[in-house]
Amino acid sequence: MRAIGIILAGGSSSRMQELSKRRAVCAMPVAGFYRSIDFALSNMTNSHIQTVAVFTQYNAGSLNTHLSSSKWWDFGRKQGGLYVFTPAVKASGNLWYRGTADAIAQNLEFLRSCHEPYVIITSGDCVYKMDYAKLLEYHIQKQSDITVVCKDMPASIDTERFGTIRMNEESRIEEFEEKPVVSRSNTISCGIYVIRRRQLIELIERAEAEERYDFVRDILVRYKDMKRIYGYKIKEYWNNIASVEDYYRTNMDFLKPEVRNYFFRDYPGIYTKVVDLPPAKYNVGVNVKNSLISSGCIINGTVEDSLIFKGAFIGNNCYIKNSIILNDVYIGDNSHIENCIVESHGTIQANSYYKEDNGIKVVVENNERYVL
Known part of the structure; x- marks a missing residue:
């Protein structure tokens, strides 16, 4: 050209x-x-x-x-x-x-x-x-x-x-x-x-x-x-x-x-830098509806109308709805996230609750992932 x-x-x-x-x-x-x-x-x-x-x-x-x-x-x-x-x-x-x-x-x-x-x-x-x-x-x-x-x-x-x-x-x-x-x-x-x-x-x-x-x-x-x-x-x-x-x-x-x-x-395609990750893993009892789950994710709990980016972990009994979970986010058990964007590499501690009724909430959590 x-x-x-x-x-x-x-x-x-x-x-x-x-x-x-x-x-x-x-x-x-x-x-x-x-x-x-x-x-x-x-x-x-x-x-x-x-x-x-x-x-x-x-x-x-x-x-x-x-x-x-x-x-x-x-x-x-x-x-x-x-x-x-x-x-x-x-x-x-x-x-x-x-x-x-x-x-x-x-x-x-x-x-x-x-x-x-x-x-x-x-x-x-x-x-x-x-x-x-x-x-x-x-x-x-x-x-x-x-x-x-x-x-x-x-x-x-x-x-x-x-x-x-x-x-x-x-x-x-x-x-x-x-x-x-x-x-x-x-x-x-x-x-x-x-x-x-x-x-x-x-x-x-x-x-x-x-x-x-x-x-x-x-x-x-x-x-x-x-x-x-x-x-x-x-x-x-x-x-x-x-x-x-x-x-x-x-x-x-x-x-x-x-x-x-x-x-x-549809041709032509969109290209990006390839990262070698395993396919997403859905554990027993998960409930995923109308969501986009990326490679390297481990899913537990319920995910509805959401996008889960690469390498994310969703804990047991979690409820994710109308949300975007960015790369390498760890979400602890029993957490509720609705109408949110969770920043990448964040750690959401167990039993957390984030919900925004008016607009979109950006969640940034830098908690230590593993504690004694």
């Missing part, structure tokens, strides 16, 4: 509460087995993009470990590959990425060294499947300077936390507002863009010279009347993980057969 990929994976989100204190949002576990960045990486390789750069920064330890081998997404090749960039000490100074445009600016040498004429830019915290080849074909057909992937959201979704856009009949973007106080459109930007590589370098250099650091505000919004910026609407599944509620809802969607089939069975 005539494009390189850039995945912006350096940001943090205070709306993720305790979940983002240990890891980058792009490293959040999804659907029992994946990380959120796996969806963008899989879309890249499925679209035959051979060169992909990931810009990491905030709490990047687990994310960098996850990306330590590129073979899982088929980027281990002689030409191209998977490149991970973090802020570095340079002769000009030592600065963290001050925004999405600044992250690209600090790695412009990578862009200059590539030969592909186009760049696909995407965030790493969205769950979706997309053929970027069709997106690039649309971009070329429209003779667009920048193409923005967008989606019409239902009225129940608060669009004021997204970038909202309005287009004319030809799909040219006439209005772009980043997180408006009052939203006047239900069409949002999905954070996926196509732009010619040389033009991106030119715009980033100009933004850097003017000390402008955000790709949306300082490029898309600023140049919407001067550049040909078009929208590319998608109707397929797309969700952004930017808050506890988003994360909970996205994972719960995988309990729906149509969503599971779309991601797990």
